[in-house]
Amino acid sequence: RLARMLVCEVEPWTALAARRAGHGRGPLTRAAWRALLLCHPHDTLCGCSIDAVARAMDGRLDDVRAQAVGLRDDAIGDLLGRDADAVRAVPDAWRPHLVLRNPAPRSRGGVAVVELTQLVRHVRVGPASAAGAAAPVVRRAPLRIDGVPGLQLLDREVAHERTEASRDDPYDDLVERSFAAVWVPEVPGYGLRALPLVEGRNTPSLPPNPVRVEDTAIANGRYELRVGADGLVTLTQQASGRRIDRLIAVEDRDDRGDLYTPSLRGPARPARFAGARIVHRGPLRGTIETRWQVRVRKGESAVLRVRLTLDADAHFLRLSVRGENAGRDHRLRLRLATDVANPDVFADAAFGPVRRLPLTVPPEDTVRETPPPTAPLHRYVSLSGERGGATVFSDGLAEYEAGDDGAVHLTLVRAVGELSRDDLPERPGHAGWPSPAPEAQCLGPFAAELAYLLHGAWSGETADLVERTADDVLAPIAGATIRSLTTV
Structure with a gap:
């Protein structure tokens, strides 16, 4: 799974970011691969090892996962023109977008499961958090995804979300995170599509072959x-x-x-x-x-x-x-x-x-x-x-x-x-x-x-269908809210 993430998500988008924004992350990508390959000796990979070896592998895999997510998200930020240090200073200028990502080499659309995030309140951290009242709760109106006809809510949770910056402390917010199925337009191969989140309700519309x-x-x-x-x-x-x-x-x-x-x-x-x-x-x-x-x-x-x-x-x-x-x-x-x-x-x-x-x-x-x-x-x-x-x-x-x-x-x-x-x-x-x-x-x-x-x-046509379905099953279109975008 992590090898697939590095191949399908990290390498394409870091390469595109290097070409478009000039931010190459080749050494960091190779470091993530090196940590993953340390888990590939035969006995370790096949599970023929003592508990200490298995635990060490789990730790390395956790490290690879953190590196891969960071590399992918930073590259996507570069491709969307997001400056992490600049947006950290102007939270009032944030314009949340749902960013769809297609980790496959062909254009795809259809049902995707996405994360929609709304601010509940800002969370103060450090000495300032000990004095005074907590930040006020923000009124949350229904969200509409611009360009998406329908939405089906699957689950919901409240969690902390930190906006990271390289030259400042993280910015912590309490957010409501909704998981929803949406019918999305085609996204190009290894492409991104940023859709504004605005107040309102999506107009109900049945997709082809609804459930x-x-x-x-x-x-x-x-x-x-x-x-x-x-x-x-x-x-x-x-x-x-x-x-x-x-x-x-x-x-x-x-x-x-x-x-x-x-x-x-x-x-x-x-x-x-x-x-x-x-x-x-x-x-x-x-x-x-x-x-x-x-x-x-x-x-x-x-x-x-x-x-x-x-x-x-x-x-x-x-x-x-x-x-x-x-x-x-x-x-x-x-x-x-x-x-x-x-x-x-x-x-x-x-x-x-x-x-x-x-x-x-x-x-x-x-x-x-x-x-x-x-x-x-x-x-x-x-x-x-x-x-x-x-x-x-x-x-x-x-x-x-x-x-x-x-x-x-x-x-x-x-x-x-x-x-x-x-x-x-x-x-x-x-x-x-x-x-x-x-x-x-x-x-x-x-x-x-x-x-x-x-x-x-089994035939060439069937093999092609199976391979394309493997992409749809194992590397589907996904979407997450980036609240800290100011321009796209």
Whole structure:
């Protein structure tokens, strides 16, 4: 994810800023890459390391994330003509704008999720904050985005926002931040579009193929998604009539392995459906949340939430998974069904998609190690048959298993507690130094972002559709309010 941010957001906009404003940030960009590449030694990247190494990697990744956000935002400020030191001195002259950014090489429009920020009050910091009353609360009128026909509020929070300057203290404000789905005009490839925020209400206007909600069903003219009372999730592609029954399922299984090798024991335990509710009702975004009761082991259970989202005119389905791991020594997976039996499998890798053939190993070669049925993916895995195909996109989860029945199993959590064990039937002997790794039990919250696309059989045209959809899923148009603009 951070490598994608550096490639798609930092490098293009810092290069454009250097050309237009003369502010080159090449050394700082290389420093961010250097810190990221320190996380790429094989054992560190693959998770075959002790807790101290994993914690050190987490710290470096936090550092890279902070560098990347700063480089991107400074470059965007240069491209918009924003002088951080000059605007810090004239807060009364600020004119807030919603700045849309397109981190892809082609023009795109459609539904985007944006952050809209309004001032609540200024926050004094330092000696002046101890004397006198707090700054008055500013009256907040409804906001209208100039040039955007409609808006659907998704969430809202109150937070502190600091306006940074290189030659002065930060300027702190308490703000109300709204997250909204909007229908945006096309933004050029690697381009920006600044839209003024003015008082008023957006004129309601339906987008192409708006989302419609009925009970526990959502549709957008391309797909219809239904959740039955028994938890049966059905997805129908409306143009072709393709129908996927039992789209999602959740299963858990004991895993007595180590950080190198799984050692699965006993049958899989299917999660129990625990209900569904509508979260967003359109017309720009419709979301159904399903809840699943996962029995990790006798007396231990947890609730998993899977949100299924259709955006207006979108040709793919989004899935968002949230849960809390309370169990040890187990593997939790999400199963996504397709209608592609005995598929050809193409998995995205570092330099593009590769065809994954079943690994057939003679019995004598399994004495030292049994190959697992799982395989890695980079951004997506595609299944293809004579009559059609399906692709699952993953933003971070990197292990899948494709079955002959067309199902794709994605590993959500794999919890073990040892770097290496010497008593595994799948791999006799130690693969690494024996060492406890209690934090590899991954106790606590976890999350996953996925997407699902139905398409034709694998071809050049299909590969192009999958690549473009990967951009839409993993590097969508985004927007945030910059309150401290004075000119654009």
